[in-house]
Every structure is written in C-alpha cells, then in structure tokens.
Amino acid sequence: MAASQEGATSDRDLMARLAAGDREALAPLMERHYPRLYRLALSYVRNPDDALDVVQETFVKAFRKADRWDGSTEAGPWLSRVAVNQSIDRWRRNRRRQATFTPLAEGDHDESLAAGGPDPDRRVLRREMRDRLAMALEDLPERQRAVVVLRHYQEMSLDEIAQTLGMRLGTVKSTLHRALGRMRTGLRGELQS
Amino acid sequence: MIGSQVSHLRFRRRVGLLAAGALEGRDQERTRAHVEACPRCRREYAELAAVVAAIEADPVRSAVPELPVSALLDRVDRQIDRAAARPPVAWRRLALPAAAVAALAVVLLGPELASRLGPEPPAPAPTRATVAPDPAAALSAEMLDRLDRNMARGSTARYLSEAQDVLLAVAATEADCVREEDRVDVGEAPDRSRELLARRALLVEGRPEAVASARAVLDDVEMALREVADLPSCVRRRDVERLRREVDQRHLHMRIRLMTRELEG
Numbered sequence: 001m002a003a004s005q006e007g008a009t010s011d012r013d014l015m016a017r018l019a020a021g022d023r024e025a026l027a028p029l030m031e032r033h034y035p036r037l038y039r040l041a042l043s044y045v046r047n048p049d050d051a052l053d054v055v056q057e058t059f060v061k062a063f064r065k066a067d068r069w070d071g072s073t074e075a076g077p078w079l080s081r082v083a084v085n086q087s088i089d090r091w092r093r094n095r096r097r098q099a100t101f102t103p104l105a106e107g108d109h110d111e112s113l114a115a116g117g118p119d120p121d122r123r124v125l126r127r128e129m130r131d132r133l134a135m136a137l138e139d140l141p142e143r144q145r146a147v148v149v150l151r152h153y154q155e156m157s158l159d160e161i162a163q164t165l166g167m168r169l170g171t172v173k174s175t176l177h178r179a180l181g182r183m184r185t186g187l188r189g190e191l192q193s
Numbered sequence: 194m195i196g197s198q199v200s201h202l203r204f205r206r207r208v209g210l211l212a213a214g215a216l217e218g219r220d221q222e223r224t225r226a227h228v229e230a231c232p233r234c235r236r237e238y239a240e241l242a243a244v245v246a247a248i249e250a251d252p253v254r255s256a257v258p259e260l261p262v263s264a265l266l267d268r269v270d271r272q273i274d275r276a277a278a279r280p281p282v283a284w285r286r287l288a289l290p291a292a293a294v295a296a297l298a299v300v301l302l303g304p305e306l307a308s309r310l311g312p313e314p315p316a317p318a319p320t321r322a323t324v325a326p327d328p329a330a331a332l333s334a335e336m337l338d339r340l341d342r343n344m345a346r347g348s349t350a351r352y353l354s355e356a357q358d359v360l361l362a363v364a365a366t367e368a369d370c371v372r373e374e375d376r377v378d379v380g381e382a383p384d385r386s387r388e389l390l391a392r393r394a395l396l397v398e399g400r401p402e403a404v405a406s407a408r409a410v411l412d413d414v415e416m417a418l419r420e421v422a423d424l425p426s427c428v429r430r431r432d433v434e435r436l437r438r439e440v441d442q443r444h445l446h447m448r449i450r451l452m453t454r455e456l457e458g
Contacts, residue, residue, distance in 0.1 A: 026269060030262055038258040043251075049429060052260055057425070059269045060276075093423045126250075133247055151213060152248045158215050177209030183244045 011075035018066035030059055033076065036154070037083045043153035044087035044145065045094070046134050054090050058083040077164040080154070084146050084165065091142070136186035143167075144179035151176055208234050212241035268427060271370060275426050343458075345400035349407055350456035352392055356414045357449045359385050363421055364437040370427035377430050379421070386422035390415065410452045413443050 009028060017025035034055060041054035061082050069078050137145055146165060150156045158176070162169045207224040210216050216224055228234045248254075258265075363382045370378035393415055396404060404411070420436055440446065 023270070023273070027262075027266055030266055030269070034262050034265060035258060039253065039256055042256050043253045046253075048256075048259065052258065052265070053425060055258075056265060056268050056272065059265075060272050063269070063273055064276075096419070129247060130251060133251055136244075148248070151215065152245065153251075153254050158210075173210055173215070174206060176213055176215065177206045180209045180213060180241050180244050183248075184240050187244055187247060188240075 012071065015062075015066055015069050015071075015075045015078075018063055019069065023063065026059060026063060029062070029075070029079075033079055036076075037079060040080060040083050040149060040154055041087050041090075043137075043149045044084070045090050046138070047094075050090050050094070054083060054086045057086045061086070073163055077160060080150065080156075080164045081166070084150070088142050088146070132187055136183045139186050140179050140182060144175055144182065147172060147175045148179045148183070204228075204231075204234065205237070208238050209241055212238055212245050214245070271427060272425065342400060342403045345396070345403040346456040346458075348392075349396050349404045349411070350453045352389060352396055353407070353410065353414060353449045353453050353456075355385075356389050356418055357446060357453075359389065359421060360414075360417055360440055360445070363424075363433060364440070366433060375430045376427050377433055379424055379426055379428050379433065381426075383422050383424050383426060386418040390418050390422060393418075404456070407452050407456060410445075410448050413445055414449065417443075417445060 009025075011029065011032070014025040014029045018029070037055050037058055038051055041058075042048060042051035045051055045054060058079060062079060065082075069075065137148065140148065143165070147161055150161045150164060151158070156164065158169060158172050161167070161176075162172045165172070167175070204224055204227045207216060207220070208228060211221065211224045211228065228238045359382050363379050366377045366379050366382075368378040368380070370376050393411065396411070417436070417440055420439075424432065
C-alpha cells in the first residue's frame with residue numbers, strides 16, 4: 001500500500017489535484033489502485049459485475065469527495081474505506097433484493113472464479129469449498145467481514161485496518177478473533193473432510 | 194487456579210490472532226508457547242489456522258479484473274458527466290412535495306383567502322343567542338373531508354401512473370452506454386424513482402384510509418421503485434431484464450392500471 005512511487009506522482013499529489021477538480025488525476029490513481037480495490041470488492045460482494053460497479057462508484061466518489069480527504073491518512077486506506085462502504089451498500093442492496101424479489105441470475109461468476117485444475121473431482125471439491133467459504137463470509141456481520149477481507153484478502157496489518165475502518169486497534173483484534181471463530185463454526189464440516 | 198484461567202482467557206483471543214498471522218515479536222512467542230502447552234488451545238489454533246488456510250486458497254485473492262482500466266475510466270468519466278448534467282436531486286425532491294403542499298393549502302384555505310382578499314361580503318343576518326348546528330357548516334366540513342379524500346386518492350393515482358411510466362421507461366430502454374459490455378443507460382429513472390419514493394411516504398402519511406385498497410399495489414410498486422432507485426444510470430442489460438421479469442410476474446402494470454382507474458373513480 002505504498003502511497004507514492006519512485007519517479008511517479010504521489011497519491012497525495014493526485015488526491016490534491018482531484019480535490020481541485022482536475023479529472024486527469026483519476027487515470028494514474030486508478031492505474032495504481034484498481035486491481036487492489038477490485039479484489040477488495042470482489043472478496044466482499046462475491047460477484048465480479050457487482051465488484052466492478054463498486055470500484056466504479058469508489059472512483060466516482062473519490063473524484064466528488066476528494067476535497068473531504070484531509071491528508072491525515074494515506075490515499076490508499078481512504079480509497080479502501082470508500083470501497084468497503086460501497087461494498088457494504090451493495091451487499092445490503094443485494095440482500096434486500098433477494099428478500100423482496102427473485103435472486104440475481106446465477107452462475108456467470110462461477111466460471112470466472114473457477115480455479116480449475118485438470119482433475120474434475122478436485123475442481124468440484126475446490127468449488128464446493130469456495131462456495132462454503134463464501135457462505136461463511138456472508139454469514140459474518142458486516143464489520144467482521146470487512147476486517148477479514150482487509151486482513152486476509154488485502155493483507156493489511158491490524159493498524160492499517162484500524163485506520164481504514166476508523167476502529168480502535170483493540171476492537172480490530174477482538175473483531176478478527178470473533179470473525180475467525182464464527183467462520184470456523186460455519187466451515188467445520190468442510191475443514192474436517 | 195483462577196489466575197491460570199484468566200491467563201488462559203487472555204491467550205484465547207490471541208490464539209485467533211496467532212492463526213491470522215497478526216502477532217509479532219514477544220507477543221507471538223508467548224502465545225505460541227501457551228498454545229503448545231495447552232491441548233484445548235492447540236486444537237482451537239489448528240481449526241482457526243485451517244480457516245485461514247481456506248481463505249488463503251480462495252482464488253478471489255488473486256483475481257484480476259476483466260475490464261481494462263481504460264474501460265473503467267471511461268465508465269467513471271461518463272458517470273461523472275451524467276451527474277454533472279443533472280440538477281441536484283435534493284432540490285428536485287423538495288419541489289414536488291412543496292408543490293403538493295401548496296396546492297392543498299390553496300384548496301383548504303381557499304374560502305378563507307377569498308373572504309379576505311375578495312370583495313366585501315354582505316353583512317351577516319342577525320343571529321340568535323342560542324346557535325343551532327349550522328347544516329351549511331357541517332356540509333362544508335363534510336365536503337372538505339371528501340375533497341381531501343379525493344385529493345389523496347387522486348395523488349395516489351398520479352403517483353402510480355408516474356411510477357408505471359418509470360418502470361416502462363426502464364424496461365424499454367435501449368440506449369447503450371457502454372455497448373461492448375452490454376449495458377444500457379436508464380437515464381434519470383433512478384432519480385425519478387427516488388423522487389417518487391419520497392412522495393410515496395407523504396401519500397401514506399396523509400390519508401391512509403383513503404388509499405387502503407391500494408396498499409398492496411403501493412407496496413409492490415415501492416419495491417420495484419427501490420430496485421430502480423438503486424440502479425446506477427449505466428446498468429447491465431440483464432439487470433434491467435430481470436427487473437422487467439419481476440414486474441411482469443407480479444402483473445404490476447395491469448394492477449396499476451386497474452387501481453388507478455378505481456382511485457380516479
């Protein structure tokens with residue numbers, strides 16, 4: 001999560017330009033953070049199309065609200081925070097949609113996520129494991145899931161997570177512990193087999 | 194004994210952090226030593242480490258977006274442009290309810306305003322000391338109530354009709370915003386849905402009994418509008434098709450038409 005690159009404009013400079021309404025600063029910022037934010041969103045919403053929408057909204061918000069970035073945190077965690085909030089919004093929306101209307105068409109993201117080896121049995125097992133994992137993640141409360149995503153999908157330190165989510169370090173620790181314990185319960189049968 | 198239990202409880206939380214690879218230095222060493230000496234903690238650590246290993250094997254961790262950054266930048270640019278071209282939503286949200294309140298005020302206060310602003314009315318006839326109930330006054334209260342009720346029903350009918358326009362517009366949209374990704378531009382439909390949802394709250398708060406028969410349709414329309422309100426203006430075509438199917442499955446257009454007719458009398 002380096003804030004600046006050698007020989008390139010720093011994230012801080014880019015954010016300052018965005019805050020001044022310079023839209024040209026979006027391209028280098030996106031080049032730098034798009035794949036990471038996409039993985040963050042995908043690990044939360046578990047659907048590639050939704051993840052792209054989340055990243056799109058994140059950069060639109062970054063442009064619109066760059067003037068609210070006070071520079072006390074690095075741009076990376078700030079963008080991650082926006083992406084987490086967008087992911088939570090998208091997740092709530094999808095859940096409401098499933099509760100009220102029929103679920104979204106399924107299956108299209110499975111292929112793109114499939115970790116296929118040549119062995120079909122192994123592929124099926126992996127796929128089942130992935131589905132169970134997704135369900136275990138989905139069962140977590142929003143904040144616990146955000147902590148797991150930032151720790152294990154974004155490989156952030158606990159301090160970075162605290163900074164990104166605006167939580168105290170102690171709260172991050174207890175949240176992570178509770179989240180893993182809850183996932184263990186959800187995955188118990190799968191992990192034993 | 195109690196001391197060792199407290200120590201154990203203190204370490205239990207750290208077992209999770211150890212499995213998550215989130216402990217360092219002395220903290221890590223001490224927790225690891227405790228885990229090795231405590232069979233229950235060892236079992237817990239093994240299970241939590243298996244959870245972490247399962248997460249770390251998740252292909253999502255190394256997923257690469259299929260959409261090139263240039264295409265995403267294009268989408269972001271378009272969304273910013275579209276938002277810039279629209280007036281602020283909050284202002285438009287206020288405009289319709291304000292107009293409705295103003296219209297209602299004119300209807301309800303009309304006679305009073307007319308009596309103040311119009312030509313001098315003829316002097317009233319002398320009244321007796323004991324006043325019998327005035328049938329004209331009772332009638333006018335009843336009329337006002339009926340008028341109010343009819344207005345509520347009329348507003349609901351207009352709301353349903355406008356909601357139907359939005360749903361039809363979304364279903365019929367053909368304007369591609371990013372052709373290669375099979376997305377369509379639903380334009381102002383999300384904003385219009387949000388405006389309608391704001392009006393819907395006023396309808397129900399105003400005269401709920403006047404529109405009781407429309408409740409089921411209103412609820413289904415609200416769900417559909419919420420769906421539309423949540424859409425980005427550049428939306429996947431299949432999401433639009435899914436919405437259209439859901440509306441069709443609920444026979445929403447037919448029910449709106451019938452209810453609108455009933456409300457309009």
